[in-house]
Amino acid sequence: MHTDLITIAESKRELESSSGRVKIHIRCRKCGEVFILRGIRDVKGHVETGFRRCLCDNDKEFDVQVVE
Numbered sequence: 001m002h003t004d005l006i007t008i009a010e011s012k013r014e015l016e017s018s019s020g021r022v023k024i025h026i027r028c029r030k031c032g033e034v035f036i037l038r039g040i041r042d043v044k045g046h047v048e049t050g051f052r053r054c055l056c057d058n059d060k061e062f063d064v065q066v067v068e
């Protein structure tokens with residue numbers, strides 16, 4: 001039982017280091033609002049932040065920058 005717990009903790013740590021956690025800087029091109037979010041970069045280099053749209057309803061035009 002005790003050994004199982006250690007194994008789970010170790011494999012979880014491995015997952016976190018392989019999928020890069022990054023900071024994302026998003027600026028709305030319509031109203032200029034800036035959002036700083038945490039994202040997770042997958043193996044293909046795509047960054048998922050969960051960010052969907054700005055306060056001004058814009059959900060397409062953003063300047064996105066990864067600030068690692």
Ligand SMILES: [Zn+2]
Pocket residue numbers: 028029030031032033054055056057058
């Ligand atoms: Zn906006």
